[in-house]
Amino acid sequence: SQTIHQWPATLVQPVGSPLSLECTVEGTSNPNLYWYRQAAGRGLQLLFYSVGIGQISSEVPQNLSASRPQDRQFILSSKKLLLSDSGFYLCACTPGRYGYTFGSGTRLTVV
């Protein structure tokens, strides 16, 4: 079965600083990859998804970008963080028919 490695687990960054969150997948090839953000006590908002290397689709215009340099690597980035970027970021993949496999998440606090 597939496993998602996501790091770091927690991150505190000042406003205006850059961001790079990485997600790697094991146990499958050519997965669909997703970045979600969860505000405190809220549901998950889809930020980006990718169906292949170099293919990125954005769901919500914002201060973030995503890249997929390798088949099983998905990166979420920002050049300058905003306070509103705080939240819980989850990477997910779907190699199969049913539900996502999620990473363990990164809790980002922008101060």
Add this chain to the structure above:
Amino acid sequence: AQKITQTQPGMFVQEKEAVTLDCTYDTSDQSYGLFWYKQPSSGEMIFLIYQGSYDEQNATEGRYSLNFQKARKSANLVISASQLGDSAMYFCAMREGLNTGGFKTIFGAGTRLFVKA
């Protein structure tokens, strides 16, 4: 546009009793999938159960069952014999296909379940 609605922000249930978490959805697609996920306080997302739009029988996975009423566009989660470890946030979700291949999933706002001893 596709939408998932969970109208119960919080629910309480007595240990060993059954509980139903509500979910309604809106879609114009004929083919879709419905999911329930559990999120404990640790933050991880745990897949619980899946129902395809063409599945004639309600999905069951152990103590979890999905009460699928297609005409009413509802997909309620039933947890039987609640346990203290069931206390968590529960999300209903719906999958839609992508023109680029694969699919994406949208989530409801969630229901926080509290199981009382």
